[in-house]
Amino acid sequence: xxxxxxxxxxxxxxxxxxxxxxxxxxxxxxxxxxxxxxxxxxxxxxxxxxxxxxxxxxxxxxxxxxxxxxxxxxxxxxxxxxxxxxxxxxxxxxxxxxxxxxxxxxxxxxxxxxxxxxxxxxxxxxxxxxxxxxxxxxxxxxxxxxxxxxxxxxxxxxxxxxxxxxxxxxxxxxxxxxxxxxxxxxxxxxxxxxxxxxxxxxxxxxxxxxxxxxxxxxxxxxxxxxxxxxxxxxxxxxxxxxxxxxxxxxxxxxxxxxxxxxxxxxxxxxxxxxxxxxxxxxxxxxxxxxxxxxxxxxxxxxxxxxxxxxxxxxxxxxxxxxxx
Amino acid sequence: xxxxxxxxxxxxxxxxxxxxxxxxxxxxxxxxxxxxxxxxxxxxxxxxxxxxxxxxxxxxxxxxxxxxxxxxxxxxxxxxxxxxxxxxxxxxxxxxxxxxxxxxxxxxxxxxxxxxxxxxxxxxxxxxxxxxxxxxxxxxxxxxxxxxxxxxxxxxxxxxxxxxxxxxxxxxxxxxxxxxxxxxxxxxxxxxxxxxxxxxxxxxxxxxxxxxxxxxxxxxxxxxxxxxxxxxxxxxxxxxxxxxxxxxxxxxxxxxxxxxxxxxxxxxxxxxxxxxxxxxxxxxxxxxxxxxxxxxxxxxxxxxxxxxxxxxxxxxxxxx
Numbered sequence: 001x002x003x004x005x006x007x008x009x010x011x012x013x014x015x016x017x018x019x020x021x022x023x024x025x026x027x028x029x030x031x032x033x034x035x036x037x038x039x040x041x042x043x044x045x046x047x048x049x050x051x052x053x054x055x056x057x058x059x060x061x062x063x064x065x066x067x068x069x070x071x072x073x074x075x076x077x078x079x080x081x082x083x084x085x086x087x088x089x090x091x092x093x094x095x096x097x098x099x100x101x102x103x104x105x106x107x108x109x110x111x112x113x114x115x116x117x118x119x120x121x122x123x124x125x126x127x128x129x130x131x132x133x134x135x136x137x138x139x140x141x142x143x144x145x146x147x148x149x150x151x152x153x154x155x156x157x158x159x160x161x162x163x164x165x166x167x168x169x170x171x172x173x174x175x176x177x178x179x180x181x182x183x184x185x186x187x188x189x190x191x192x193x194x195x196x197x198x199x200x201x202x203x204x205x206x207x208x209x210x211x212x213x214x215x216x217x218x219x220x221x222x223x224x225x226x227x228x229x230x231x232x233x234x235x236x237x238x239x240x241x242x243x244x245x246x247x248x249x250x251x252x253x254x255x256x257x258x259x260x261x262x263x264x265x266x267x268x269x270x271x272x273x274x275x276x277x278x279x280x281x282x283x284x285x286x287x288x289x290x291x292x293x294x295x296x297x298x299x300x301x302x303x304x305x306x307x308x309x310x311x312x313x314x315x316x317x318x319x320x321x322x323x324x
Numbered sequence: 325x326x327x328x329x330x331x332x333x334x335x336x337x338x339x340x341x342x343x344x345x346x347x348x349x350x351x352x353x354x355x356x357x358x359x360x361x362x363x364x365x366x367x368x369x370x371x372x373x374x375x376x377x378x379x380x381x382x383x384x385x386x387x388x389x390x391x392x393x394x395x396x397x398x399x400x401x402x403x404x405x406x407x408x409x410x411x412x413x414x415x416x417x418x419x420x421x422x423x424x425x426x427x428x429x430x431x432x433x434x435x436x437x438x439x440x441x442x443x444x445x446x447x448x449x450x451x452x453x454x455x456x457x458x459x460x461x462x463x464x465x466x467x468x469x470x471x472x473x474x475x476x477x478x479x480x481x482x483x484x485x486x487x488x489x490x491x492x493x494x495x496x497x498x499x500x501x502x503x504x505x506x507x508x509x510x511x512x513x514x515x516x517x518x519x520x521x522x523x524x525x526x527x528x529x530x531x532x533x534x535x536x537x538x539x540x541x542x543x544x545x546x547x548x549x550x551x552x553x554x555x556x557x558x559x560x561x562x563x564x565x566x567x568x569x570x571x572x573x574x575x576x577x578x579x580x581x582x583x584x585x586x587x588x589x590x591x592x593x594x595x596x597x598x599x600x601x602x603x604x605x606x607x608x609x610x611x612x613x614x615x616x617x618x619x620x621x622x623x624x625x626x627x628x629x630x631x632x633x634x635x636x637x638x639x640x641x642x643x644x
Contacts, residue, residue, distance in 0.1 A: 025457065051457065057487065062480035065446015070454040072435065072447070073385065093477075096440050097447065104426040105436065106419030107641030141642050165644035 001184055007177040009151035010040045013158035014078065016187070018048050021076060024162055025052040028063055028080030028116075037082045038118060038177050060089035064115060068098050068167075071113035076162060084119030084171055085131045098167045099142030110165040114158075120211055120261055121298050121309050122175035130298035130305070132210075132262035134171060138239040138271060143167045144192055145239040149213035151181035153236055156190030164192060173211045195242035197249065201231035203323050205249040207272055208259035209235050212310060216259050219315040228323055238268055246272070247279045254285040255322050261309050264292035291318050326597055328536060333598045336378060336535050337609065340370040340591045341616040343394040346403065347566070349620050350393070350410060350424075354570050358628065359411055363424040366394035368565035371590035372497050373398040375538025376465055376560075379546050385433045385451045385464040387444035389497070391564070392427050392437030395467055400432040403619060404626035413630035420633045421641065441502070442472035445494075449481040452490035452555070463549040464492040465542070471502025473519065474510060482555065486523040489554035493545040496559045497532065503568045504576040520557040532562030533590045 004012075018024045026032075026041055032055040035042030045053040056063050060081055067079040081087055087094065094115065102109055121130040137145045144166055148154040154172070161168040198213060199220050208216035213234045220230045231249050235241055250256050256276050258269035269290040276288050291310045299305055328336075347367040353359035366373065373394035377386065388395035396406055401417060409416025410424045417429050428436030435451060438444045448466030455462045472478055473496065485492050498516060500507055513519065520527035526548070530541040538560055545556040563585035567574045574582075598604040 023458075054488075057480070057483055059480035059484060061477045062446055062449060062484045065477060065481065066450030066453055066484060067446075069387075069435070069447040069450020069452070070457070071450070072430070073451045073454040074458055075454045077450075092440060092443070093446055097438075097443055101436065101447075102644065103641045104418060104422040105428045105430060105641075106417070106421045107644075108418070108428070108430050110644045144643075 001182040003180045004151055004183050005177065006151045006154050006172070006179050006181070007038065007040055009155035009183050010158055010172065011042060011044070013155045013162070014041065014044060015047065017159055017162040018044065018052060023074060024076045024078060025054065026078045026080065027054040027056055027067060029056055029058055029082050031055060031080050036080065038174060040177070041080070060086050061093050064090040064093040065097060067113050067115065068093065068101065068111065071111050072101065072109045076112045078114045078116060078162060081115060081117040083129050084117045084133050085128050087117065087133060094143065094169070095140050099140045103142060111167045112165050113167045114161050114170055115168070116170045116172065118172040118174050120173040120175060121305050122211070124300055124302045124305055126300040127297040132293060134238055135262050135266060135268045135271070137169050138268060143169050143239065144237060145169045145171065146192060146237050147171045147210045148236060149176065149210050149234050151179070151183050153190060153196065153234070155183055156188055157192065157236065160189045160192050163189070168192070171210070175211050179214070193237045193240040193242055195233055195235045195245040197231065197245065198234050199230070199232040201229035201253070203228050203253055204230045204255040204257060204319050205246065205253045206230050206232050206257045206259060206315065206319070207235060207246055208232060209238065210261065212259040212261050215310060215312050216315055218312045219319065222312070222316060223319055228319060230319055235272070241272065241275065243275045243279060246276060250276055250280045251283045254283055256284070257289045257291060257315070257318050257322065259291045259310050259315055261293050263295045264290055265295050267292055286322055289318050289322055291315055326536060326601055326603070328603060330603055333603045334608070334612070336374050337591070337595055337598070337604070338612055338616065339374045339398055340535065340594070341613060342403065342619065343370045343373065343397050344591055345616050345620045346393060346397060346407070349624060351566065353624070361423065362569045363410065364391040364569055365564065365566040366391050368585065369497055369499060369532065369562045370394055371535040371538055371594070372495070372532045372560045372562050375535040376495055376542040378539045379542035380463060380465060383433060384462050385435055385448070387435045387448035387451070387464065387466045388427070388437040389444065389467050389469055390425055390437060390439055390441065391469065393424070396427045396429060396434055396437070399429070399434045401427070401429045401434065403623035407623040407627040408630045411627045412632070413627055414633040414637070415626070415630040419637065419641070442468060442475040442477045444468065445472065445477050445481040448492055449485050449490060452485060452492035453488065455491055456488070461550050462491070463546050466492055466494045468494070468496060469502065470496060470498040470500065470507050470511070470516070473516065482523045482525065482557070485555040486525050489552065491549035491552070492555045493542060493549055494555060494557045495542070496557065498559055498561050499564045501568070501576060506576065516559045517557065525555055525557055527557035527559065529559040529561060532560030533588045533593065535590060535594055
């Protein structure tokens with residue numbers, strides 16, 4: 001099968017959906033002529049024109065707010081917020097307007113809106129361009145939070161997100177754009193809210209998403225050499241969370257580790273871990289373990305930045321401690 | 325002479341009376357604890373909603389505010405469903421999930437009241453973008469109060485609408501106070517029409533106590549928007565009779581000021597003008613008032629008699 005990058009996969013998803021449905025359009029900062037800060041929308045302005053690929057002013061609240069207004073009146077906007085760190089500027093729009101409008105209206109409207117953004121550390125960009133804020137968003141009923149790790153998932157999930165009648169926060173990772181993976185030619189979509197077992201194993205269940213999935217798979221390879229078999233599960237969607245797939249795995253391995261790039265306190269791992277405890281307590285042979293980001297603003301120095309997020313080594317260490 | 329037909333005058337008066345009596349009734353229900361929670365009442369500002377909505381078509385959109393009952397009624401919302409919603413009943417227009425702060429009737433083109441000041445500005449701007457992209461000739465009226473003028477989203481949206489020439493009329497209901505803080509103390513620029521200069525957008529101030537003046541001004545900017553000329557900013561100077569909410573002792577304004585505005589009451593002045601000029605008869609006005617009273621009573625009775633939402637409805641409507 002052909003291999004393409006995560007960036008190309010996302011770009012194909014956007015192009016295919018725009019081709020398929022004339023109500024789909026893109027709006028955000030530097031998405032048109034520039035092609036997106038990380039190049040995801042490259043070529044779409046040339047292909048679909050300025051009407052459907054819209055550069056905006058630096059106005060995050062208006063981007064998401066107008067996206068909502070367009071979504072409830074017949075369009076399918078795909079908005080882009082350049083960095084997840086900038087979501088603070090449109091948090092009222094996302095949390096108070098986008099997420100709640102359907103419920104507040106007693107179900108009398110649909111919100112087919114996608115907010116694409118990207119986060120994560122790895123480029124030594126410091127505290128305003130490197131955060132992992134997904135735990136903020138899984139606390140908001142009314143939206144869905146999708147975080148793909150590999151090109152195949154990125155394409156299939158973005159296409160589904162665009163077709164979804166609910167608001168989607170689609171969080172990409174800046175360190176994944178150049179990673180390659182197998183993506184079939186032609187049409188496919190993937191269901192939102194369904195986890196994927198990326199590697200089968202027996203001894204420990206490792207739940208990892210976005211860039212951390214790659215670290216977990218690397219760790220799995222090394223651990224295999226030492227005779228330790230880990231099962232790696234990518235939830236792919238954090239809200240709703242496919243807890244059944246995770247629990248089924250824990251019932252088999254009796255041990256669970258969550259790998260998350262976000263800050264440990266109040267993080268996504270706390271939620272996933274608690275759901276494991278609630279649903280599989282009797283199957284656990286040991287407490288659920290979190291390998292998480294440090295509770296610090298992201299530092300600039302590459303040395304410190306690397307220490308602030310999980311690594312392959314830390315995952316291996318945690319697994320060994322758990323099985324040892 | 326005022327330029328209005330009998331039927332139009334009758335309709336405007338009826339709608340303004342409905343809003344006034346609806347709001348007075350809610351105040352009563354709140355004090356009797358039949359209505360719970362809070363409510364921001366529109367009494368005093370009726371000419372703005374009725375005049376502005378009279379200038380648009382049924383398929384046009386409006387976006388409302390936390391003081392939104394008047395907009396809902398003007399846009400054709402049904403009084404019993406609105407009253408039931410405010411009481412949190414299952415028969416409410418939002419099935420009891422929105423309430424006073426989130427009254428919305430999308431079937432009438434009303435994209436909703438909002439619990440956040442300025443919260444509807446993005447929605448209105450996006451609806452106008454959608455209109456433009458779908459190539460219909462609809463327009464959007466975006467209502468907001470003077471309190472929203474100093475929010476970032478006000479600036480972001482007016483700028484976006486101007487850059488893209490979107491068909492939206494931004495209607496500022498300047499009732500002089502954002503809760504307790506006066507426009508004098510909150511805004512650096514006192515002539516609020518000047519705010520439009522920053523967006524190279526036309527603007528106009530109008531007497532918001534005069535339903536015909538509001539209608540005329542809104543029509544002008546609606547035509548402008550429908551003619552693909554872009555957005556505009558209309559400042560309607562008006563006054564809310566009640567406090568910001570039920571618990572407001574109104575320490576920030578004087579009784580004299582309140583009386584001065586009440587002397588210019590939009591319903592009283594309009595009905596007197598219509599009677600004086602022979603457009604409506606005194607008997608018609610009095611009969612209408614009684615009819616509206618009965619209508620409001622029926623709405624209240626419907627709301628009180630309506631069932632509460634069922635427990636299983638709690639988790640419905642979060643997602644499509």
